[in-house]
Amino acid sequence: MILNKKTAKLAVIIFSIAGAIMLMSTGVLAQDPPSDNYLKPIGAAMAVGIAGVGAAIGMGMAGSAAIGAIVENPDLFGKAFLFIVLIEAVAIYGLLVAILIVF
Secondary structure, three states: OOOOHHHHHHHHHHHHHHHHHHHHHHOOOOOOOOOOOOOHHHHHHHHHHHHHHHHHHHHHHHHHHHHHHHHHOHHHHHHHHHHHHHHHHHHHHHHHHHHHHHO
């Protein structure tokens, strides 16, 4: 497990408060929204954020396993490198989705 339960609960509370403050400051939670496209930036940020967090978790797991495999058998460098590149593509896909959402 990456975080213990106490730290995870604290992170959820902090991010919830920060999200509510962001939504209030941008006028999303106002009675009269500023325009029809007021949720686009939030959707783009969520696409990049969720893809980035997923890629970071996967990179941590696969990276440590890849380094361990390379230490035992240096011939596995190409396969390990391929797995790392495929995980990094997930973050790039999140960025592309965010660009498509905004434009």
